[in-house]
Amino acid sequence: MSSLPRFEQLALKHLQAAYNLAFWLVRSRPDAEDVVQDAYLRALRAFQNFHGDDMRPWLLAIVRHTAYRWLNNRRRAGNVISIEEAYEAAATRDPAEPADQAPNAEARLIGAVEQDYVVRALAELPPAFREVVVLREIEGLSYRDIAKVTGAPIGTVMSRLARGRRDLRQALIQLLAEDEPNAV
Amino acid sequence: MQCERVRELLSPYLDQALPAQDRAVLAAHLESCQGCARLAADLRRLARSLSALGRQATPPSLMLRLRRALAGAQPPVPGRSPRPSCWSSFWPRPRAAGWVPRRAAPIMAACALTAVATWWLLSLAEPEARLQHDVLAAHMRALLQASPTQVASADTHWIKPWFSGRVDFSPSVTDLSAEGFVLLGARLDYVGDRRVGVLVYRRRQHSIDVFVWPNPSNKHRAERVVVRKGYTLVTWTRHGLSYWAISDLDAGELNTLQRLL
Numbered sequence: 001m002s003s004l005p006r007f008e009q010l011a012l013k014h015l016q017a018a019y020n021l022a023f024w025l026v027r028s029r030p031d032a033e034d035v036v037q038d039a040y041l042r043a044l045r046a047f048q049n050f051h052g053d054d055m056r057p058w059l060l061a062i063v064r065h066t067a068y069r070w071l072n073n074r075r076r077a078g079n080v081i082s083i084e085e086a087y088e089a090a091a092t093r094d095p096a097e098p099a100d101q102a103p104n105a106e107a108r109l110i111g112a113v114e115q116d117y118v119v120r121a122l123a124e125l126p127p128a129f130r131e132v133v134v135l136r137e138i139e140g141l142s143y144r145d146i147a148k149v150t151g152a153p154i155g156t157v158m159s160r161l162a163r164g165r166r167d168l169r170q171a172l173i174q175l176l177a178e179d180e181p182n183a184v
Numbered sequence: 185m186q187c188e189r190v191r192e193l194l195s196p197y198l199d200q201a202l203p204a205q206d207r208a209v210l211a212a213h214l215e216s217c218q219g220c221a222r223l224a225a226d227l228r229r230l231a232r233s234l235s236a237l238g239r240q241a242t243p244p245s246l247m248l249r250l251r252r253a254l255a256g257a258q259p260p261v262p263g264r265s266p267r268p269s270c271w272s273s274f275w276p277r278p279r280a281a282g283w284v285p286r287r288a289a290p291i292m293a294a295c296a297l298t299a300v301a302t303w304w305l306l307s308l309a310e311p312e313a314r315l316q317h318d319v320l321a322a323h324m325r326a327l328l329q330a331s332p333t334q335v336a337s338a339d340t341h342w343i344k345p346w347f348s349g350r351v352d353f354s355p356s357v358t359d360l361s362a363e364g365f366v367l368l369g370a371r372l373d374y375v376g377d378r379r380v381g382v383l384v385y386r387r388r389q390h391s392i393d394v395f396v397w398p399n400p401s402n403k404h405r406a407e408r409v410v411v412r413k414g415y416t417l418v419t420w421t422r423h424g425l426s427y428w429a430i431s432d433l434d435a436g437e438l439n440t441l442q443r444l445l
Contacts, residue, residue, distance in 0.1 A: 012251075017239065023240040137231055162195035168230060169230055
């Protein structure tokens, strides 16, 4: 059958989105890879049920489902939080900056610190809020698409997003206050 | 609008998801309320930080891994059960009527037959080939020596007793000088992991070795002629003894010797 080439053509271009969501749900790089592979195999099996032109919400819904299944299976062994890896990712990230506005060393350090805090605060947000924040702020999905991915009504998406943003801000304020002696 | 209500609507406001009327009211409130304006600014900064964070970098190996996994898992064809792999037809399935699926039976039978035939041929050919090799090597070694015999005599009544006590059998020793095969003598040699007797004849300038040892299987085997490295080998069995004659004579003359012995 010719559905595999077509599936690859449609689904593999959303690999970055799939991996990003999987990472933020399971919070570990190797586990996110496993989740993505599992999700893509599931998506291939369910491909005949996909009708439409935008595959991203459909695929991300499968990734999300797979990630939660995976988390449930792992719950017995304790919730493994791999924030170190999130730190590492933020620290090694090499922001592409235009040459003419390269910031001085101090500004750059502050930028990096802020990103570290953001990663940490987001990783510690409860998953129901974390996922809508990731889908909205990083993935840039519309409320409607977020509703498709999470299976929640749009009103719920809106209120979770509002709550998630507020909690994230609160967490950041707290993190900054805790680390203030180091920052100064 | 109350500050509390404004704070609830700030998130959709920043996403530009509010109806135009609500949006205008909220914008007006943020102009006048410093606390709500500070919150809005924080949320904007937060949104910028999050989008600046970007997606987590996908490991480069993941794409290849996915392609492999997908290639190994073909999607099901609607309305048809997945086709069994070629291997599964060779193994008994739990609910198969017979132990061996019908289609695989002839293949398995053919495989078994081939294996048995190969083993049988090898078991026949391998010792034979080794004997040929040993006989040829012994003959060549003898030709390299100053004398191919340990006992030099044309007298059969001298040669035959010489063998007794040296080998555990008594080969027939015949003087065939009248037929052009001159008996030069005899020696002992080592062929096929055992000590064997060798009668040495000469026909014109050609040296002939006749190796003799008891036929282990005691089965009569038809006379055979092979040529290896230009040497003719003739083998036969008689009275429970295996005979291997080797020479650079042609097969016809060696066959004459075989008939006379």
